[in-house]
Amino acid sequence: MSTQAITILSPGRINLIGEHIDYNGGHVLPASIDKKIKLQFESASDDTITIQSLDYDTSIEIQVGYFAKSTVEWENYVLGVLHYIDRLRPTMLTGFKCSITSDLPAGSGLSSSAALSCGMATGINEWFQLGLTDLEIMEIARKAEHNYVGTMCGIMDQFAVVKGQQDQLILLDCKDHSYEYIPAQWNAYKIVLLNTNISHNLASSAYNERRRECEKALEIINSLGHSYKFLCEVPLEVLHSFKEHFETSTYTKAKFVIEENQRTLLAASVLKDGNLKTLGELMYRSHQGLSNEYQVSCLELDFLVNYTEDLDHVLGSRMMGGGFGGCTINLVHENFIDAFIENASTAYQSQFGITLTPIITVINDGVKMI
Numbered sequence: 115m116s117t118q119a120i121t122i123l124s125p126g127r128i129n130l131i132g133e134h135i136d137y138n139g140g141h142v143l144p145a146s147i148d149k150k151i152k153l154q155f156e157s158a159s160d161d162t163i164t165i166q167s168l169d170y171d172t173s174i175e176i177q178v179g180y181f182a183k184s185t186v187e188w189e190n191y192v193l194g195v196l197h198y199i200d201r202l203r204p205t206m207l208t209g210f211k212c213s214i215t216s217d218l219p220a221g222s223g224l225s226s227s228a229a230l231s232c233g234m235a236t237g238i239n240e241w242f243q244l245g246l247t248d249l250e251i252m253e254i255a256r257k258a259e260h261n262y263v264g265t266m267c268g269i270m271d272q273f274a275v276v277k278g279q280q281d282q283l284i285l286l287d288c289k290d291h292s293y294e295y296i297p298a299q300w301n302a303y304k305i306v307l308l309n310t311n312i313s314h315n316l317a318s319s320a321y322n323e324r325r326r327e328c329e330k331a332l333e334i335i336n337s338l339g340h341s342y343k344f345l346c347e348v349p350l351e352v353l354h355s356f357k358e359h360f361e362t363s364t365y366t367k368a369k370f371v372i373e374e375n376q377r378t379l380l381a382a383s384v385l386k387d388g389n390l391k392t393l394g395e396l397m398y399r400s401h402q403g404l405s406n407e408y409q410v411s412c413l414e415l416d417f418l419v420n421y422t423e424d425l426d427h428v429l430g431s432r433m434m435g436g437g438f439g440g441c442t443i444n445l446v447h448e449n450f451i452d453a454f455i456e457n458a459s460t461a462y463q464s465q466f467g468i469t470l471t472p473i474i475t476v477i478n479d480g481v482k483m484i
């Protein structure tokens with residue numbers, strides 16, 4: 115254990131394309147961003163762990179070894195991380211203090227939860243010199259989310275937070291965690307996120323339902339003489355040939371998943387060629403699929419994406435993350451960003467009576483100690 119304080123910066127993430135694909139073993143294209151959670155670790159004299167959120171003016175105190183679930187959601191990210199680290203490295207933890215501040219908005223689809231859990235796991239790893247690998251840190255954070263929070267997420271968010279690099283997108287193959295960096299070069303275009311400021315309580319249960327429906331689709335296909343491990347491995351023709359075995363809604367969702375995976379691979383390849391126009395079209399197609407077929411959008415997200423459709427200075431736009439609220443991601447020409455934000459905000463306000471929050475962001479390093 116160090117005697118001096120250490121500071122960890124843990125970023126949020128964007129995802130350019132490839133939504134609801136990670137838990138189906140396909141490809142995603144995320145990146146870590148410049149909006150971050152800052153965690154400062156200091157020593158404590160006994161076995162008390164104190165975690166304090168300075169922004170929310172709240173804290174928890176835990177005794178080492180007593181990591182049972184809480185009724186407070188954010189605490190469960192922390193407790194889950196402590197629990198799974200304690201399992202992997204028994205008897206290594208003692209008390210410490212951690213204070214947290216953030217410029218990463220929570221509940222906006224930028225994965226502040228993975229930033230918190232991966233930041234916490236990275237900090238504990240450094241503080242106690244536990245020698246955890248990146249993959250172990252991601253898995254600890256993911257298990258905390260599954261078993262302490264109850265959202266059956268994939269690996270994309272944790273992967274982006276841990277493996278992110280400045281100005282690089284990560285083309286991640288979720289079936290085996292192989293990945294490559296792709297330079298995020300879109301010339302004069304910048305990433306503008308529009309936060310709908312909507313977050314639906316049902317998002318987590320609807321997310322888990324989608325995941326179950328995909329598992330059901332895979333079961334149906336495998337019961338008909340195949341043995342695919344992931345839905346993204348199923349060729350569209352195979353899915354199509356079994357159409358009559360599916361309820362329409364399950365078929366439509368499975369088709370979306372297979373096509374979204376193909377779109378992501380195509381997006382990565384056109385990005386390498388600098389073909390930004392096609393990239394933008396793929397983003398719009400992704401949104402249509404998420405909204406109409408996979409049904410994880412909402413009126414507010416649809417409005418903001420539709421709003422951009424005739425704007426020449428917007429290359430592409432789509433909902434981002436789990437859905438049911440949160441942000442749209444837009445690639446906007448740098449000369450028009452101010453006007454874009456102003457006009458979209460006015461239109462959104464007059465349609466819904468809600469003020470949106472614009473977030474201009476750049477791709478920046480993954481979690482690290484500073």
Ligand code: GLA
Pocket residue numbers: 132133134135136137225267268269270271435436437
């Ligand atoms: C959330 C989950 C991710 C991923 C996205 C949708 O962010 O945490 O694992 O499934 O939704 O792409």
